[in-house]
Amino acid sequence: MLHRMFRTAPFKKSRAHLLSGITEITEDDRKWLYSELEDYLKDDSVQSMAGFIQHGNVTTLQHSLRVAEASLALDRALGSRSDRHTLAVSALLHDYYLYDWHGRSLKYCNHGFTHPEAAMQNAVRHFNVSKDIRDAIRTHMWPLTLLHIPKSREAAILCAADKYCSLTETLFCRKRKG
16 A cells, blocks of 8 residues: 555656656566555654655655665666665665755755765664665765765665656756746
């Protein structure tokens, strides 16, 4: 049931051809993913991510779920046989920084560089995640975070899936003016 409740919002149909393949997962994979993430998705702090905009009109929770689905699709397409639990949880929590970075405050001007560390610290504090999950979260912004290079399959896939989803959300999920 959770896999239907949290199904990610579709992109505009006119741009659907740009998104085919990488973001498509089977219904069995989707059921597995939402079952695997069920306890996390019930958590109030994870739910609070729905209150923050990530890119365009996409919330941080929607973005994270899209990245989780894209990560599984990319893993399957590459045949990389990653640890699916690590991939799913790190994708869900990769932007678990829990603040609105869109304000004009100087406090958030380095968000792109600093949020992976904040997300990782929150994931450790709230869920005591494994070292592999911590590493994937911490390195997902490479190459922007130059010294934090993905060193595992899961981290590299998360990094690529996040870039893909961020780009498509920024280009095709914009707020309408007026």
